[in-house]
Amino acid sequence: MSDFSWLIEWPRYIPDLLPGLGVALMLTLFACVIGYPLGLLLALATDTKISVLRYAVLAIVEIGRGLPILVLLYLVYQGLPQVDIVLDALPSAVLVLTWSSAAYSAEMIRASIASVPRGQFEASLAVSLSRWDLYRYVVLPQASRIAIPPLVNLTITMFHATSLTTVITVAEIMHAAYFHGSITFQYMTVYFAAAIMYAAIAIPGALFAGYLERRIGSPIGGKITVARVARRSLSVG
Amino acid sequence: MDALVVIASGIGMTLLLTISAALIGIVGGAVIVLLSQSKNRLLQGIYSAFVHVVRGVPSLVWLFIVFFGLTQIGIVLDPVTSAIVTLGVISIASTAEIYRGGLSSVRAGQWEAGWALGLNRFHAMRDVIFPQVFRSVSPTIATYVIGLLKDSALASTIGVAEITFRAGQQTQLNGDGLTFFAFAGVLYLLLSLPLAVLSRSIHTRLSRRYAVV
Numbered sequence: 160m161s162d163f164s165w166l167i168e169w170p171r172y173i174p175d176l177l178p179g180l181g182v183a184l185m186l187t188l189f190a191c192v193i194g195y196p197l198g199l200l201l202a203l204a205t206d207t208k209i210s211v212l213r214y215a216v217l218a219i220v221e222i223g224r225g226l227p228i229l230v231l232l233y234l235v236y237q238g239l240p241q242v243d244i245v246l247d248a249l250p251s252a253v254l255v256l257t258w259s260s261a262a263y264s265a266e267m268i269r270a271s272i273a274s275v276p277r278g279q280f281e282a283s284l285a286v287s288l289s290r291w292d293l294y295r296y297v298v299l300p301q302a303s304r305i306a307i308p309p310l311v312n313l314t315i316t317m318f319h320a321t322s323l324t325t326v327i328t329v330a331e332i333m334h335a336a337y338f339h340g341s342i343t344f345q346y347m348t349v350y351f352a353a354a355i356m357y358a359a360i361a362i363p364g365a366l367f368a369g370y371l372e373r374r375i376g377s378p379i380g381g382k383i384t385v386a387r388v389a390r391r392s393l394s395v396g
Numbered sequence: 397m398d399a400l401v402v403i404a405s406g407i408g409m410t411l412l413l414t415i416s417a418a419l420i421g422i423v424g425g426a427v428i429v430l431l432s433q434s435k436n437r438l439l440q441g442i443y444s445a446f447v448h449v450v451r452g453v454p455s456l457v458w459l460f461i462v463f464f465g466l467t468q469i470g471i472v473l474d475p476v477t478s479a480i481v482t483l484g485v486i487s488i489a490s491t492a493e494i495y496r497g498g499l500s501s502v503r504a505g506q507w508e509a510g511w512a513l514g515l516n517r518f519h520a521m522r523d524v525i526f527p528q529v530f531r532s533v534s535p536t537i538a539t540y541v542i543g544l545l546k547d548s549a550l551a552s553t554i555g556v557a558e559i560t561f562r563a564g565q566q567t568q569l570n571g572d573g574l575t576f577f578a579f580a581g582v583l584y585l586l587l588s589l590p591l592a593v594l595s596r597s598i599h600t601r602l603s604r605r606y607a608v609v
Contacts, residue, residue, distance in 0.1 A: 162468055165465075225581075226584055227546040227547070227584060228546075230560055230577055233563070233564060233577045234574070234577040238567075238578065239574065241572065241573060242574065319453075322456045323550075333460070336460075337460075340464065346465045347466065350457060350464065354453045354457050354458075361451075362448050365451065
């Protein structure tokens, strides 16, 4: 039964999948808006002198990056009820995706901070900036040039990862696709429609990340440097 | 205890999926990346379309297209084959992009030196450029293979009896999902350690062999 009608008929399923797209976008938004600031905190806490905190950060990041997201989802959704923590599918999905995005972004942000030249730290020390000012005005603005393109890519990865939450019955795109596919048996048609939907967001996103990388991906942008911050704080003080 | 043994015996399948997909990617990616180096605009376009389309759609969607979707056009693949084909093709696209990054880091002088010695494009690529590319990208590829190890868990959704699938099965039989999935997680962490060590030793060996001073 060779059949290529799916090449023409896929748009029929788009309306059925649209509510799922909403859920997927919402999950992505949660994962990134909560996850990236957490990732920044984890990145800053990586080198802390408090060893308990350092090990905790290490565990959060390494488990978040080292385990398949599917395993994390099952662990939270099917495992935690055992210790009387019962979460619905949606909160479980938000928790896992946020954990994952925090862990991955922590690593990216840490690497971007490490790429800021040592002299920038020493110069800040020389003009006696406080630790807060050092990060706020010198280190993070420069690190962000390195970190932003991979973070845009990570956002696309997280959007893709929302598809996994179908295994714990979250009503996103793949869940809707499986439901409609199992009624009509037009699996190719419906999954093709789902693929188009993901690609319509992910491909422009990837192109945008590539553009950003060419545009701002070099370590020193020249605009924000210690000299400039020092001049500003001197004129204020 | 028996349940843990059942879960651990999924390691073989997890490794089979990971290693097959990695080999397909490492070889296939090296072929596909040549398209991106072509002077022909059409071939370059085909390369970038292939990479963007493959990477623009989640792996789970590709897996379902291959396993469920292809039946609609009369192609029926068993779960293991579907998983290897899907992960393999995704791995070709990702590995090709890694090679492309490596190729752009090889200095033009290396090409010119090859031509000066009378090598043609093919031989310069095979004997001068690619060995250097392999050396510079081997750590990135190793990281990617560790990613594949985690992606192989996707195969559990179509019933391949690897680690995650078995952990789910044992949870349904015995309850105690916390123990079983935590155990599965530990297995993944343990499996990624030797991969990291192996990659480091491959990298040092390649650096020693092909170091350009």
